[in-house]
Amino acid sequence: xxxVRTTRGAVSIILTDVIICAVSFGITIGFLTDSIxxxxxxxxxxxxxxxxxxxxxxxxxxxxxxxSLMEYLHPVDLAKRxxxxxxxxxAFTSIFAFLAENLLIFRWQxxxxxxxxxxxxxxxxxxxxxxxxxxxxxxxxxxxxxxARGIIEDDLAKRFKGYEIIGLLATADYRPxxxxxxxxxxxxxxxxxxxxxxxxxxxxxxxxxxxxxxxxMEDLLRCRVRNVRVQECWSFYERIRRKLPIDDFLTPSWxxxxxxxxxxxxxxxxxxxxxxxxxxxxxxxFLPIILLLMILIKLDSPGPVFYRxxxxxxxxxxxxxxxxxxxxxxxxxxxxxxxxxxxxxRATRVGRVMRKLRLDEIPQLFNxxxxxxxxxxxxxxxxxxxxxxxxxxxYYNLRHTVRPGVTGWAQVNYTYGDSVESAKQKLQYDLYYVxxxxxxxxxxxxxxxxKEVLWGGGR
Numbered sequence: 433x434x435x436v437r438t439t440r441g442a443v444s445i446i447l448t449d450v451i452i453c454a455v456s457f458g459i460t461i462g463f464l465t466d467s468i469x470x471x472x473x474x475x476x477x478x479x480x481x482x483x484x485x486x487x488x489x490x491x492x493x494x495x496x497x498x499x500s501l502m503e504y505l506h507p508v509d510l511a512k513r514x515x516x517x518x519x520x521x522x523a524f525t526s527i528f529a530f531l532a533e534n535l536l537i538f539r540w541q542x543x544x545x546x547x548x549x550x551x552x553x554x555x556x557x558x559x560x561x562x563x564x565x566x567x568x569x570x571x572x573x574x575x576x577x578x579x580a581r582g583i584i585e586d587d588l589a590k591r592f593k594g595y596e597i598i599g600l601l602a603t604a605d606y607r608p609x610x611x612x613x614x615x616x617x618x619x620x621x622x623x624x625x626x627x628x629x630x631x632x633x634x635x636x637x638x639x640x641x642x643x644x645x646x647x648x649m650e651d652l653l654r655c656r657v658r659n660v661r662v663q664e665c666w667s668f669y670e671r672i673r674r675k676l677p678i679d680d681f682l683t684p685s686w687x688x689x690x691x692x693x694x695x696x697x698x699x700x701x702x703x704x705x706x707x708x709x710x711x712x713x714x715x716x717x718f719l720p721i722i723l724l725l726m727i728l729i730k731l732d733s734p735g736p737v738f739y740r741x742x743x744x745x746x747x748x749x750x751x752x753x754x755x756x757x758x759x760x761x762x763x764x765x766x767x768x769x770x771x772x773x774x775x776x777x778r779a780t781r782v783g784r785v786m787r788k789l790r791l792d793e794i795p796q797l798f799n800x801x802x803x804x805x806x807x808x809x810x811x812x813x814x815x816x817x818x819x820x821x822x823x824x825x826x827y828y829n830l831r832h833t834v835r836p837g838v839t840g841w842a843q844v845n846y847t848y849g850d851s852v853e854s855a856k857q858k859l860q861y862d863l864y865y866v867x868x869x870x871x872x873x874x875x876x877x878x879x880x881x882x883k884e885v886l887w888g889g890g891r
Contacts, residue, residue, distance in 0.1 A: 445499060445560075446490055452552050453486045460545035484528060489549055492521040494883055498557070507558050514557075518550045569595040571668075572633045574652075575621060575640030576600060576612055579665050579677055584613045595672070598631055603646065624651040628660060639665040674845065675860035676867065678826055687830070692867035695834075702871045707807040710878065711800040711838075718794050725756055725782070725791060732782040735761030738795060743812035746835045750815060751804040754795040758783030790885055796838045808874040809837030810862040821855050828855075831862045834869065841865035841873075844880040 493499060496517035522543065573580055584597060599618035602610075610617045619627045621640070625648075628636070636655060640646055656662050666677050676682065687693060695703075715722075726737045739757040742750050759778040779787060786792040799805040805812065810831040813821070822828045842861035846854070865873070 448556065449490055449493065449553065450486045452556070453489050453549055454482055456548040456552060457482050457485055457545050460548060485525075485545065488521050488524045488528070489546075492517045492524060493553075495520065498553075507561070510554065510557055510561070514550055514554050518546065521546050521550075569634040570632055571595050571597045571635045571637055572618070572628065572631070573597065573600040573615070573665075574624065574636055574638045575603060575646075577639045577641045577665060578679075579669055580637070580639035581613060583665075583669060583672065584615050595635070598633065599627075601627060603640075621646060621648060624648050625654060628655050628658075633660055635661040635663060635668070637663050637665050637668045670864065674841075674864060675857075676863040678856070678860055678863070682827070687827070690867070695869055699870060703806060703808075703869075703874060706871055706874060707800050710807050711797040714794075715797050715801075718797075721791065722794060725786065725794075728782045729757060729780075733760060733780045742815055743836065744815055744818045744832060745804055745812055746832060748829070748832050751799070751812075753804075753812060754798055756783075756786055756792040756795055758786050758792045790881075793838055800838060804835075806835040806837050806874075808839060808841075808865075808877045809835050810840050810865065811843060811858075812836035817855075821852065824852055825856050825859060827863065828859055830866065831859060834866055839877060839881040841877055844877055844884060 496513050498513060498517060525543075525546065573584075580600075597615055599616045600612050601619050601621050601624055602612065602617045603621060607617065618631065624636075627633075633655075636652065638647070638652075652662055666682065669677050729737050735757055737757060739755045739759075740752045741755070743753040745751045758780065759776065760780060776787075783792065796805060800807055818828075840862065841864060842858040845861050846858050848854075865877075
């Protein structure tokens with residue numbers, strides 16, 4: 433249920449899809465194509481066509497959200513997603529066949545290959561759904577709290593997510609037979625052992641706020657030795673929501689003694705070199721786009737091409753962040769510092785497009801090379817807002833214990849925010865990243881960022 437595991441599963445499925453493409457392509461070519469023609473063009477043609485076909489299938493599947501494991505509810509819903517994805521792949525294949533006639537000799541043979549690919553994909557996805565649905569964790573809540581209510585009310589909790597909330601044990605406020613936001617009350621806290629014997633339970637989530645004399649430690653211990661997992665509510669919340677709760681649940685001592693929030697010197701070195709390599713390659717790849725944007729920005733509105741702004745970095749150090757100018761010149765001259773908005777009226781015509789595609793962030797790659805930022809990390813904020821948010825949001829300055837990033841865990845999981853509440857939500861994702869920071873998670877975030885830029889998503 434960890435987010436990294438979920439994303440790792442998606443990456444594994446992508447690799448499996450590529451293998452399915454290779455097998456299906458080989459079968460189709462073997463049965464429907466003249467072997468003399470194939471031998472004439474050689475294996476290079478086959479590899480190029482296979483690579484193109486794999487890109488088409490993976491791209492279409494990403495657009496059709498076929499890599500969201502948590503959204504497989506029923507084979508009918510799966511068929512509703514695969515069908516338009518198949519026709520999208522056919523459309524992409526037809527376009528490439530028309531534009532690159534010399535490359536795609538076997539144009540009509542590609543359609544049977546796609547039919548076979550998506551037939552296998554449907555069977556493979558259904559097999560995943562069948563296996564995972566038979567192994568869902570049965571969860572029992574011990575007590576209730578605002579955090580428990582948030583989990584239960586969450587729409588994701590009502591869809592397939594690898595677990596099933598079977599019920600709740602309440603205090604005196606609720607009686608057996610009643611419901612707590614749609615979840616049945618199976619008994620009282622004192623009936624824990626009996627309820628776990630009457631109902632199969634894999635995980636007990638302890639959600640009692642006031643535990644003085646109310647926590648049945650002996651019953652919990654007996655459940656534990658029967659291989660029933662016992663978790664704190666905040667820990668369960670972290671696993672399924674992929675962020676840390678910060679309101680009234682986490683204390684300074686928790687941050688001190690909790691696992692995570694540690695990066696070895698080796699991981700730090702790998703992360704730094706990873707950022708240098710990725711940013712260097714990205715600058716070379718984006719060089720034509722950079723030159724084009726510089727011209728368009730200059731033609732679109734008066735003012736400089738680049739925009740330098742003070743931001744707070746690692747350990748509170750202030751640095752100058754570099755961006756393409758996406759707003760009118762001196763946009764804050766009369767208003768002072770204000771939050772940028774999703775549809776900001778101050779944005780120029782070119783700026784709106786750049787912000788939509790995140791192209792205005794490209795110059796920050798120079799900040800990465802300089803060492804002020806990494807490719808991945810909490811987004812740096814302006815000193816004016818850091819002072820405000822630090823006074824109003826607990827643990828806000830913990831996000832400054834690592835280098836800020838061009839992209840981050842909050843950016844791929846949360847929409848555009850322009851308020852204290854949205855900053856609090858993003859902080860929960862940032863703290864999750866700081867706790868679980870690794871080179872692999874960085875690669876996952878880069879992958880998800882590219883996916884959002886190419887196929888849509890929030891910012």
